[in-house]
Amino acid sequence: MADSGKDGAPRLDLAAQNDVFETTPPGEILRWVTDTFGTDAVLTMSFQHEGVVIAHMLRDIAPDTPILFIDTGYHFPETLAYRDELVERFGLPIQNLTSTMPRPEFIAKYGDDLHQRDPDLCCKINKVEPLQLALRGVRAWINGRRRDQAGTRAGMKIAERLKRADGEIVKVNPLANWTAKDTYEYMMRFDIPTHPLFEQGYASIGCAPCTRPILAGEDERAGRWAGSGKTECGLHTFMEPADDDETPAATDATGADKDPS
Numbered sequence: 001m002a003d004s005g006k007d008g009a010p011r012l013d014l015a016a017q018n019d020v021f022e023t024t025p026p027g028e029i030l031r032w033v034t035d036t037f038g039t040d041a042v043l044t045m046s047f048q049h050e051g052v053v054i055a056h057m058l059r060d061i062a063p064d065t066p067i068l069f070i071d072t073g074y075h076f077p078e079t080l081a082y083r084d085e086l087v088e089r090f091g092l093p094i095q096n097l098t099s100t101m102p103r104p105e106f107i108a109k110y111g112d113d114l115h116q117r118d119p120d121l122c123c124k125i126n127k128v129e130p131l132q133l134a135l136r137g138v139r140a141w142i143n144g145r146r147r148d149q150a151g152t153r154a155g156m157k158i159a160e161r162l163k164r165a166d167g168e169i170v171k172v173n174p175l176a177n178w179t180a181k182d183t184y185e186y187m188m189r190f191d192i193p194t195h196p197l198f199e200q201g202y203a204s205i206g207c208a209p210c211t212r213p214i215l216a217g218e219d220e221r222a223g224r225w226a227g228s229g230k231t232e233c234g235l236h237t238f239m240e241p242a243d244d245d246e247t248p249a250a251t252d253a254t255g256a257d258k259d260p261s
């Protein structure tokens with residue numbers, strides 16, 4: 001599926017669009033995405049603060065934009081409670097994605113400790129595959145990555161054209177130029193509650209077995225898969241840049257980046 005606008009409009013010039021986006025506020029970037037792709041645009045989020053901010057912005061811009069949450073079965077209870085609280089408070093159009101393998105079958109086949117023995121396979125079954133299915137037919141994928149989250153993201157474009165089995169998708173990073181401080185300040189300005197584990201030192205929050213609080217001076221994501229050598233779950237590496245995408249190797253498509261989910 002091409003990334004053309006509605007009614008077969010010409011393929012988008014993302015290079016020119018990115019030049020504009022560099023000085024465009026995130027809300028206006030979101031307006032462009034939803035005006036261009038309508039309900040063929042989705043937001044993925046795991047109720048980390050960046051996703052929450054984008055979901056909050058979309059309420060006033062395009063409130064019907066689907067929000068995809070991957071329920072791996074291993075989230076912290078606090079994350080699920082936070083999800084439920086925000087969904088109710090803001091009326092978010094959430095869709096909970098789960099593995100196609102029913103949990104009893106998963107446990108019978110792999111046990112309940114696959115995250116320890118083979119976290120890549122665990123992520124593939126419980127995160128990547130559900131998202132791959134959900135993104136079928138979607139033309140624009142909004143997510144909350146920031147450039148300052150990792151050196152490998154420093155050159156990330158705000159809009160990227162990626163390849164997939166059924167064509168292409170435009171991946172949009174409206175908060176690319178923001179910092180964690182910007183995100184926090186937005187939440188305070190609009191009285192949005194923070195994740196209950198945030199104040200306990202969890203700067204990046206994923207599945208419970210694979211996340212710990214960070215220590216003073218550690219990288220924002222040091223608590224993810226700590227000590228395992230694993231730095232990403234695959235959500236942002238399973239699609240490669242399209243041949244004509246000028247996105248440099250500094251993006252997640254290198255497979256060397258960390259997971260913002």
Ligand code: SF4
Pocket residue numbers: 072074114115118119120122123124126127206207208209210233
């Ligand atoms: S983050 Fe951990 S528990 Fe969650 S899907 Fe990946 S390996 Fe499994």
